Structure formats: structure tokens, C-alpha cells
Amino acid sequence: MIRTTKVNFFRVNSVAFSSILEIGDATHCYPETNIIAVQKEGGVESDEGYEFDKYSLFDKQKPPLPPITNVPKKTYNHKKSLHVDAINITGVTSSGVVQLGNLKNVEAESRIKHIRILEDEQADDELNSIR
Template sequence: MLSRMSQVDHLTINSVSSSSLCQIGDSTQMVLKTRALAVKREFPFFYGREGNFDDYDVFNEPIPQPIIEAVNIQVNNLAPIIKVNRINIKGCSFSSVIHIGSTCTLDAESRIKHIRQLEGDTPKTPDVGLEKQLDNLSNDLQE
């Protein structure tokens, strides 16, 4: 862990939501994940338990991982404290973090599929992956 102290005299946060975090102090690991289907309909009509994350590629694609390279750096912290007078935050949402302190590992992921269903639009099948499309086509041909 890093050995610097963080001091904030005044912190104001209006809203923290949707798998977000406000962490004051040091932490070893933070894992923040959000999955959401956002359906906008011209008329608010809901069918109950609708929507399956597995039907949409955006929820199944692998997350690209950063390239890790060895970097030689030398840090000389002249002051053992990071001092801030005031922080004003309007909002923090969808797998984000407000963190005052040190952390080793942060894993944050937010996946949202926006769907608009307006009057006159023809219904479309979800953006299922090629493999699922081929399976569906094969099943249709067998019937």
C-alpha cells in the first residue's frame, strides 16, 4: 500500500447510485459492476419479467484487458500528506468511484443496452451473436 495520508476538510456528495462507491480511507480491492436494460417506449406498457441479458452481445463480450508493461519510475513524496480544502460532487453512478485514499486494485464495469420502441417501428430481434443466429436458423430449418 502507498504510505501517504489524504486529508479533505469538506466533502459534499449529492448522489451515489447504481453500483457506485464512495470510499474514504485505504482499500485493497474494489469491484464495481452494473448491467442494465434501458427500454424506452412511446407508451409505458410493461410485460412483467421481460428482457434477458444473455440475449444481447453487449453483456457477453469479453472486456479488453490493459497491456501490462514494466515501467521504471522513481517517486519522491516530499510531503507525507495530500491536502484538499473542499470537494463538491453532483453525482456518481454506473460503476464509478469517489475515493479518498489509496487502493491496489480497481475493477469497474458498466454495460447498458438502450432500446427504443416507438409506435410504427417494426419489432426487431435482439442483437444476438452470430452463433445464436446460426442455431436459430438451424432450428427453423429443421422444423
């Protein structure tokens, strides 16, 4: 038996970067995100030089999922619906999924390359390249 969910109050502050907020039933969900995040002291003037093809992380193939193992299960629903007073979500990001309802299949993927460039390290690199 599929149950209905009743929610009195639902608030989401932010949904970003290939994330999904689904109210209702769905069969399949496949969010994917590729991100290069660059933090540089003093700011970044351009995204030039930070292309996805420069990083092997974005070229790697996903390993195959293990075969599905059927597990015998018995479910006893004492009521036909679920009652929730309040849901408060600050944020959903990078292929995240919030589902209010039934979802048969979900396969989410997020690949993030985070680069931090600190001024002290940059000065050291420039000195080493001069030597």
C-alpha cells in the first residue's frame, strides 16, 4: 500500500545546482552536477584556465552499481497516511533531492573540484619558479 503524506508547513530557503524539490510521486530521478570552485585571496578576475577537461575527476567513469539483491520485506502501515507538522530546510545543493511523495529510482552524482589559492602559497610558488 502506498501512503499519502500530509504536511502542515513546508519551507525551503534555497535549491541550487541541479538539485530537485519534488512534491508528488515520481518514478526516476537522475540529478548530476559538475563544479569547479575557485577561492583566491584577493579575488578571481576570470574563470579562464579552470576548464573541466584539465581535471581527470570529470573524465572518470562511474563504477557499475552492484547487482540488486532482493530482500524479503513485510510492511504494516497502521494508518493510510503520514502526518508531519513542519519541515524546514535551509538548503539543497549539488544534486541533492528532497522528495515529498514516492520515488522509485534515484541516482545522483556530484563531482566537485575545490581549489584554494592563498597569497602566501602563491608568493612561494613565484619565488620557486624564479630559482
